[in-house]
Amino acid sequence: MSAAHLLSAQLLAISPGCQALLLPILADEPTLRTGLPLTQPELDDLALIRHPAQRTEWLACRVAVRQLVEQLGGVYAGLYKDEYGKPHLRNLPWSISLSHTTGWAAAVVHQSRPVGIDIEPIRDQFQRVVPRTLSADEIAHAAGIPARLAVYWCAKESLYKLYGKRQLTFREHLLIDPFDDGATQLIGHVRLPAHTETLTICCFPIGPGLLAVAY
Incomplete structure (x- = not known):
């Protein structure tokens, strides 16, 4: 995303090793997808989402978590879901959580313990x-x-x-x-x-x- 799209993003330091990012959704789907690693299961999930606004919210959450991972010095390689549908980072042991509502996306990363965001x-x-x-x-x-x-x-x-x-x-x-x-x-x-x-x-x-x- 461009600097203009991130102008109002808010990075929150929650605790040592834990950061959250609140992102206003100002970009369209093609912009959000640019350079964003998506696994095949993620692409399958996205294909099931029909409403354009819900698609951009879903993508913006992944943009947010990618930025947090890189902010903390990791390499973002996409997400997978466990048997309960909880998302996890591929190739990293850190805990994450995602949330979105109309016009906004949020993500949190904790490097040492479970975490949840809403x-x-x-x-x-x-x-x-x-x-x-x-x-x-x-x-x-x-x-x-x-x-x-x-x-x-x-x-x-x-x-x-x-x-x-x-x-x-x-x-x-x-x-x-x-x-x-x-x-x-x-x-x-x-x-x-x-x-x-x-x-x-x-x-x-x-x-x-x-x-x-x-x-």
């Missing part, structure tokens, strides 16, 4: 999904406030992507400790019968609304 606009949808995504304590804390509901949703999505497996629900298995309004660091938990984990989540008011990184 970007979200603040929208009315969060009110509708409260009963199936928030615990009773989280519902009480959110108090119907749109900004808090957005934080809960974005933070839980980042936890879900970090864990990278199935058979878990946002309401029962992914939990967020109460937080102060405007907090940029949260504590999250993955609680399953055979697996319990406490994780840090960085949350930024940025781009389309919110960006959360769990690690």
Whole structure:
């Protein structure tokens, strides 16, 4: 991509060995594909995406993760998915996560531990999904406030992507400790019968609304 297309890109230092990149999607599909390594499984996945905007979002995520890998001194050789659909770097042991929404793409790379990322606009949808995504304590804390509901949703999505497996629900298995309004660091938990984990989540008011990184 040209310098003009990257003018508003925002590089975020999350922790040692962990960086995230938020990229506004200002380029068309041919520009995004220029010089971008895509494996055959990736090309097969892209062929299944029909909507032009969704294709550019998919490609922009890979542009973002490629830039992060190169920023950290690695060589980007494309991605593959595991049995759960979680993306991984080919030929590198680093953990990655991708997210996109209308007009924006984001990626994060962590060199030593699992990581998850989500970007979200603040929208009315969060009110509708409260009963199936928030615990009773989280519902009480959110108090119907749109900004808090957005934080809960974005933070839980980042936890879900970090864990990278199935058979878990946002309401029962992914939990967020109460937080102060405007907090940029949260504590999250993955609680399953055979697996319990406490994780840090960085949350930024940025781009389309919110960006959360769990690690």
